[in-house]
Amino acid sequence: MLQVGLIREHKAEVAERLALKGFTDKTLLDTVISDDDARRRLQSDNDALLARRNQASKEIGTLMSNGQKAEAKDLKAEVAILKNTVEANERRLAELEISIREGLQRIPNLPSPLVPPGIGADDNVEVRRGGAMPALPEGALPHWDLIRRHDLIDFETGVKLTGSGFPLYKGRGARLQRALIQYFLDANTAAGYTEYMPPYLVNEASAHSTGQLPDKEGQMYYMPADALYLIPTAEVPVTNIYRDEIVKESDLPIRMTAHSPCFRREAGSFGKEVRGLNRVHQFDKVEIVEIVHPDKSYEVLDRMVAHVEGLVAALGLPYRILRLCGGDMSFASALTYDFEVWSAAQGRWLEVSSVSNFEAFQTNRMKLRYRDAEGRIRLAHSLNGSALALPRIVAAILENYQMAEGIGLPAVLHSYMGSDRLV
């Protein structure tokens, strides 16, 4: 959520930068500003009335204790009249506050000046690529065929247990999940991230502050009996650890990592895009989250990108890093880098990580602040990234490491898998 002051003071620039994200509703900006103006005026007026009421109430107390009942009665009459106006003002004030907040929640984050123009995936800018393309054996198969051949995941039984998109990992397939999770967590903690294991259900307030609510309600599984949401990513509980907190400047940066299953309804997805592990309703992901000083957030973003790059490179997968264009970025992000690995047998790039700087967009909504050296309270910046999401990594490992007979493994996973081969 943007701050009203920013919109008010730099309206033209804000509108121009939002256009890069495809947001052109200038009327909304004007409405928010005019509502805020009205709110300020009304609060000033109303505060004056309340001040008068408080003063009169004090006088009444004094008069009563002196036995001056008649004078007290006059003052009571005055306060009674004030009361109606105050009540009306407060109702109007509450309406304005809701209207401002709802307006602000519909305005996306400002893209950073580094964001390239564009409307979709084709306009993303490739920053660099790395890793060697594999030389696949004759008759190389896509991962869904390899999975079936080696009995790594039983999709059919997953359907029986739950429904489509809920894979049942089995044998070496299950072991590979555990190995990847452990490897990623080990690498992240070695890089200085503190490991957390969060709840997988969150309440409405948590879903709100990271921006899943109100818009993306349909993407989350909801448990109406308890008003709880299954998390779509560990970002939600982990970032919310510091909701409504004022931390010390010296506590920054706060660097956290967590593994969690991620639950996504993915309503409306279908076809080839969702085949095999390309898109599922439940998957595992290790996330990194940082809460940092605003002056440092872009430096930190670069460091997070370098860290994730290290993970992908260590897995020996061909990858490329994209800087997302305005039209392809998420609502909350100011700058996002996507990581894609090459799925050799499918012949396509698969997104395995998205690393974003949200600047103060999330922290404003969740009131996550720090106290600076002068004692002033300022919004911190938040960032997060996948390090990494498992299913497409698994797809790429299977396809890229397939051999004439069996499937190999990246060296970093050998100790976790108890073997230098998957099968």
Place this chain on the structure above:
RNA sequence: GGUGAGGUGGAUGAGUGGCUGAAAUCAGUAGUUUGCUAAACUGCCGUACGGGGAAACCUGUACCGCGGGUUCGAAUCCCGCCCUCACCGCCA
């Protein structure tokens, strides 16, 4: 699930209608003193939204779990809700 107790500032915890935005202690912070460490002493030390000011700062209002009510006036009284803790039951 049952019974009981309770939700006050970073923490502990006082406060049953106006003198309370809130005692005291601890923590934090700035300083003084002492040869160092430590201790002692002194000052400061909640948040939000307004108004004024270049700023330091001054000032108004709101907030004592949340929402309503009573009252000239509510942390304090009344109603509803939420949550926490303890014990019992059940259970991994």
